[in-house]
Amino acid sequence: MMRKMAVAILALLLFVPAGSVITPQEEMHEVTAGEAHTTADSFISWPSARWSEWRDYSQFGISIRTVYNGIEKQTPVLQAVFNGVDVDNNPSTGVNGMDVKVSVIILPLLQSTDMGYVLSLSLALKVIRLGDEIKNGELEICLGGTVNFNGEQNFRIGFYSAEDEEIPREVREVLTVVPYLAYARDPEFYLNVEPVFDGENQDLSVLVEYGNDVFGEHHIMLDYFPAINTMIKVTPSLGLGKMNVSIERNADIEQTVRMRYEGTIQVNVTIEDVPRTMAFSLGFSDNYMEYKADDEFNASMMVELFGLEYLMRVEYLPRHFKAQFTQEGYIYLYTNQRKTTFIVANDVETPTSYFLITNLTGEAIIRWALGTQGFVTVDGFQGVHAETHAEVGNLYFHFYAEMQTEHFEITWNLAIPGSVFIDTNWEWVSFYSFNLSIDDLFGVLIEAHSLRANEWQVSWQTEVPFFSKEGTIDFGDLETFRIMLNGTWYPVF
Structure with a gap:
């Protein structure tokens, strides 16, 4: 009408x-x-x-x-x-x-x-x-x-x-x-x-x-x-931090639409490869976003919430996704479509910190803390592909893994004495890459085509380390596993 x-x-x-x-x-x-x-x-x-x-x-x-x-x-x-x-x-x-x-x-x-x-x-x-x-x-x-x-x-x-x-x-x-x-x-x-x-x-x-x-x-x-000829309907929900959007366009031309709304909420939404018709709702609260639609779309969406340092990009829009994240090292994601890719980054053009996850159906929770003492855990359905990158001051961190397990954990204490702990519930993780360095003095570097571990730990007591190993670990194809102490890399295997 x-x-x-x-x-x-x-x-x-x-x-x-x-x-x-x-x-x-x-x-x-x-x-x-x-x-x-x-x-x-x-x-x-x-x-x-x-x-x-x-x-x-x-x-x-x-x-x-x-x-x-x-x-x-x-x-x-x-x-x-x-x-x-x-x-x-x-x-x-x-x-x-x-x-x-x-x-x-x-x-x-x-x-x-x-x-x-x-x-x-x-x-x-x-x-x-x-x-x-x-x-x-x-x-x-x-x-x-x-x-x-x-x-x-x-x-x-x-x-x-x-x-x-x-x-x-x-x-x-x-x-x-x-x-x-x-x-x-x-x-x-x-x-x-x-x-x-x-x-x-x-x-x-x-x-x-x-x-x-x-x-x-x-x-x-x-x-x-x-x-091009376009009709857009926007319905902001007063006081609920939610907005409903529908788009109709009348030309066979690839189009990107960016909508910046300031009112009950403040948000930028960019949609690339806009389909001829689409309707969706976006809900927001503290560090939380939820998207719902009646159909899937081979389109991409970028969401920027005013006041937050990070923005989110979603490639291949599902019918439903939820995301919650904090700057202290926590991300929760839910989607009903395995094709969907999520990216959370601190900048559009030159991100120095980002998180990517794809091949997910259901829920995934990623937690991390970066420093000489820290950890990364991934809990979710099997098949998840996860990647994290951060460059903060003299800290460099990059992590990538394809999970055949529902749980992955790595913790470390890069000190003297110190340790590195890995657990995958004795299920495989493929194409595993872990690279952490701090001040070019301390670090961990692992590159493996595949690995699995059951509460495995390597520890050391002295600056020139003698590595003590506990638990079980198996590498399908290990390229390198090294630990840096006071600027010197030492092979673990």
Whole structure:
């Protein structure tokens, strides 16, 4: 239903001349007359839109704000729609010195839902670029203001095109807000974007801000790489740290969408290889995230929670996954799909610390502590592939293993006297690699095609060690097992 409404409003924008505006105050009779139809290396860094601050909505009533190559203007909406906007202060560009023309529709709607009839508000903005002189400049253009719609509703919608990207020849953008003001239900935001380019589709960013005294302020920034006809629905759960998202796109073009939401929670979500349709929910609490969907998607998602040092990337989205992690050395993961890969890292472009796990069906718990005394434990279903990497000061650590066991443990005390303990419940671990060094003075290096151990321990008492071994260990193919004490490596086998 909401999709049809957005299409109807966009169709109306096609026929509304680029010098027209409908507002509830000025043309309410038009509304009531019947027009209300409506791995760590796999992280990719995407550019960010540089949105300017704009909070003084009421200064000019409803107005159009433009920022072109650093030139800022705020134009009353009627002046903008009837005369256009000279965004570059150059009378020789565009048509009669005007570089863009706009159309605006602000339309209250009464629609039927499963909870009865509710009031909604649709805000539509069409921007037409006049001429090619500004085509590849940096442009931000927004419609913003306050409308009296069952109380004051503050809003801002618009788009941003980075320098050297093509500013669309035409953009049609519709935001529909269903606030459920009289019901105990979370607000819904529907955003439909239809860009038209002269050449190939380019990157584009879209901004939505909406707020009132009932459910507070909500800011949604959407980056499209590239921009194609797309409908996105966002439903933030007030007070629950959860959001529901659905996406529909109407072109056979590979697309990445990044959504930055600030409101009940603060989160960045990037989805690569967006399918034609997808719907999912994301829930957040302290160091905890849960994802649910009705289907699996051969797509990737990156999640950044504001205030946390680490971010998460999920490759091949399952129907359900849960993750909980702390910076003190604990990760819990659950997924129902073995194809899914999880990566937790401290940076997008150049991570110095990351954790990767794949080939998991069910639960896995990884604990670790790094230092001259420390440990790594992995508990989970057989078949898990786990990798951990950390570079902190003079500490270097790298661990990789393919688990044929449900439990793996290694602990160490790199001192004099000291010890290293390994246990796998006497089940195999394949392609095992463990590399720890501290200040180039102490370390452990193990490289083995496979190993298994039952409470095996090697210990030493002196600086030039005589190794004492207890328990049982077996190597399918051992390449090296060495321990470094005071800067000298000593072979254990």
